[in-house]
Amino acid sequence: MRFKTTTLLVVSAAQLLVVLDGTIANIALPSAQSALGMSDVDRHWAITAYALAFGGLLLIGGRISGALGHRRAFAIGLIGFAAASAFGGAAGSPGMLIAARGVQGVFAALLAPAGLSLLTNTFTEAQERGRAFGVFAAVGAAGSAIGLIAGGLLTEYTDWRWCLYINVPVALLAVLGTAFVPKIQGEPARLDIAGALLSAVGFAAVVYGLSQADVGVLAAGVVLLAAFIAVETRVRQPLLPMRVLLDRVRGGAFLAITLMFFAMFGFYLFMSYYTQTVLGYSPVLAGLTLIINAVAALLGAVLAGRLRRPVVIGLFLAAVGMLVPGMVFALVLTGLGLGLVMPPTASLATAGLRGHDIGAASAAYNAAQQLGAALGTALLNTAAPAVGGGVLLVAAVLLCIDGTRVARGGLAINREHS
Numbered sequence: 138m139r140f141k142t143t144t145l146l147v148v149s150a151a152q153l154l155v156v157l158d159g160t161i162a163n164i165a166l167p168s169a170q171s172a173l174g175m176s177d178v179d180r181h182w183a184i185t186a187y188a189l190a191f192g193g194l195l196l197i198g199g200r201i202s203g204a205l206g207h208r209r210a211f212a213i214g215l216i217g218f219a220a221a222s223a224f225g226g227a228a229g230s231p232g233m234l235i236a237a238r239g240v241q242g243v244f245a246a247l248l249a250p251a252g253l254s255l256l257t258n259t260f261t262e263a264q265e266r267g268r269a270f271g272v273f274a275a276v277g278a279a280g281s282a283i284g285l286i287a288g289g290l291l292t293e294y295t296d297w298r299w300c301l302y303i304n305v306p307v308a309l310l311a312v313l314g315t316a317f318v319p320k321i322q323g324e325p326a327r328l329d330i331a332g333a334l335l336s337a338v339g340f341a342a343v344v345y346g347l348s349q350a351d352v353g354v355l356a357a358g359v360v361l362l363a364a365f366i367a368v369e370t371r372v373r374q375p376l377l378p379m380r381v382l383l384d385r386v387r388g389g390a391f392l393a394i395t396l397m398f399f400a401m402f403g404f405y406l407f408m409s410y411y412t413q414t415v416l417g418y419s420p421v422l423a424g425l426t427l428i429i430n431a432v433a434a435l436l437g438a439v440l441a442g443r444l445r446r447p448v449v450i451g452l453f454l455a456a457v458g459m460l461v462p463g464m465v466f467a468l469v470l471t472g473l474g475l476g477l478v479m480p481p482t483a484s485l486a487t488a489g490l491r492g493h494d495i496g497a498a499s500a501a502y503n504a505a506q507q508l509g510a511a512l513g514t515a516l517l518n519t520a521a522p523a524v525g526g527g528v529l530l531v532a533a534v535l536l537c538i539d540g541t542r543v544a545r546g547g548l549a550i551n552r553e554h555s
Contacts, residue, residue, distance in 0.1 A: 140319055144259045145269050147314035148252040149276045151215060154307055155245045155503075156280030157287065158187065158222075160402070162238070163409040164288030164424050165297035172297065175231040184406065184514045185344065186235045190242025191249075192507030193340040196376040197333045198246035199254075199500025203493050204328075207254045212315045214248025215308045222304035237301070246503075253499035255318060257487045267442060267484065274480035275438035281405060282431035282472065289424020332376040335365035340504075344511040374493070381490070381498045390485040391505040393448050396532045397455065397478050398509030400525030404459060404471060406514055429465060430472035437476020444477070451477030452533035459526030474529070 162169070162183055170180050202210035218241055225237030256273060260266040291299040339361030346355025369375040382388060405427075412423040441447040455474025458467045486502035487495050513525065 140317060141259055141265075141269075143314060143317040144255055144319070145272060147311050147318055148211075148256050149273055150307065150311045150314070151211070151248055151252045152273060153276050153280045153283070154218065154304055154311070155191075155249050156277050157284035158241060158245070158304065160281045160284035160405050161288040161291075161300045161303075162187075163406050164285050164413075164420050165292045165300040166409070167413055168292050168297040168420065169234065173228065173231045173234060175234075179231060179235075181406075181514060182235045183231075183238055185511055186239040187242040187245075188402075188507050188511035188514065189341050189344055190239040191245045192242075192344075192504050192511055193337040194243055194246035195250060195500040195504040195507065196336050196497070197328070198248075199250035199496040200328060200333075200376055200493070201247060202251040202254060202500075203496035206320065207251045207258070207496070208315055208318050208320050210247050211251040211255060211318075212312055214244045214246075214251060215312045215315075217244030218248060219305045219308035219312075222301045222308070226298040226301035228298075246500075249503040250496055250499035253483075253487065253502065254495050257490075257495050257499070259319065270484040271438060271442060271480050274441070274483045275435050275476065277479050277483070279431045279434045279438075279476075281401065281475075282427040282434060285405060285409065285427040286424040286431065289419075289421040292424075293419055293421035327374050329368070329372050329374060329376045331368050332365055332372065335361050335368060336376060339365055340508065344508075347512060347516055375497075377497050377501055378494060381494055381501060387485055387488075387498065390448075390482040391501060393452065393478055393532065394482045394502065395505040395509040396528055397452065397475060398506045399513040400455065400459065400509075400529050401471065401475055401513065402510040403513035403516065403525050426464070426468065429468040433469045433472025434476040434479075437473040438480055439476075440473075441477045441480040447477040447481050449533050451475065452529045456526045456529035456533060459529070 166180060166183055221237050221240035221244060225234055228234035228237060256269060260269040288300050291303060339358050342354050342358030342361060346358055369377055370379055409423060412418040412426060444450060451474040455471045458470025458474060461467060487498045490498050
């Protein structure tokens with residue numbers, strides 16, 4: 138039992154790092170922009186570069202994790218993430234900062250699927266697996282808001298650079314903790330080179346095309362992703378087996394988490410600039426307002442296993458939160474929504490799978506999050522509440538009409554797939 142507890146703690150710490158770094162730079166971004174002379178047009182790349190590299194390489198990271206062994210891949214990802222964070226903290230130009238954020242994303246793409254795979258292989262009994270994924274999802278749900286809070290405190294009382302430096306000690310402590318995580322032997326595997334290139338370039342092209350309103354690049358990205366799907370149906374060892382992606386329940390979970398991150402990351406970036414530039418809040422006060430969101434997300438994660446349709450309810454609450462007037466109401470409702478959606482979708486991502494499929498599904502789940510985060514950051518910079526809320530409301534209605542098991546989520550699903 139002790140090694141299971143250690144595994145949960147170490148993987149949750151890594152999950153916090155990965156999710157937190159998607160938002161910690163939001164609060165620091167105005168200060169970093171001023172210090173490095175970054176233009177308004179290019180500033181979002183300090184956020185988007187991380188999500189692009191992370192999301193674009195996740196499927197490759199999942200396959201490499203399975204081949205190396207999940208514990209070894211997990212440790213390598215942590216060390217690389219720490220090194221990239223130190224490099225970014227020392228940035229002397231916008232290009233150096235954006236490059237460091239991209240490298241962080243590269244190692245996060247190895248770290249995240251390895252961590253989720255370790256959790257899946259360690260907790261196999263239905264009830265303990267439900268509890269473990271509840272903790273893991275609660276950390277993920279609160280991590281985005283915690284990143285904004287930490288960003289505010291570090292920016293105001295130290296320097297924006299510490300929003301990156303802080304990752305180094307946390308990552309190194311997690312590396313030490315991997316000594317107490319059970320070793321899971323890697324399985325020989327061939328890397329699907331064509332699939333790797335098509336998925337990475339296609340993902341990047343879609344996000345870049347949307348962020349720059351470049352229809353040609355966007356169309357090219359869609360074509361590349363379609364080609365990726367075609368390749369995956371024909372190769373012997375695909376990066377993403379279609380049986381993982383096309384399962385109705387799992388596919389619904391992927392779609393739900395994509396839309397949630399799409400809306401929430403745009404919402405967080407909007408809140409960062411709204412509180413600091415419109416309301417005149419200091420960075421620390423802007424970050425501290427997100428405590429409301431973080432606490433609500435933790436509460437939502439606790440309640441998720443006790444409700445019949447946590448995903449639908451969560452999407453609906455988050456949508457209402459983005460549309461209602463009043464900042465406090467918005468923070469409470471969006472936090473509850475995120476907390477309700479994360480646990481059942483995280484559990485469903487790998488439920489009932491074995492071998493390489495676990496790594497592929499873990500990578501696909503994280504890729505769905507990062508796709509949503511990258512698109513939300515790029516598209517919803519100014520219209521996050523209205524557009525993001527509308528997207529989540531439509532998703533909730535569609536899930537209600539569809540009536541699939543992903544709408545119910547929770548313990549019944551865990552028991553079924555155990």
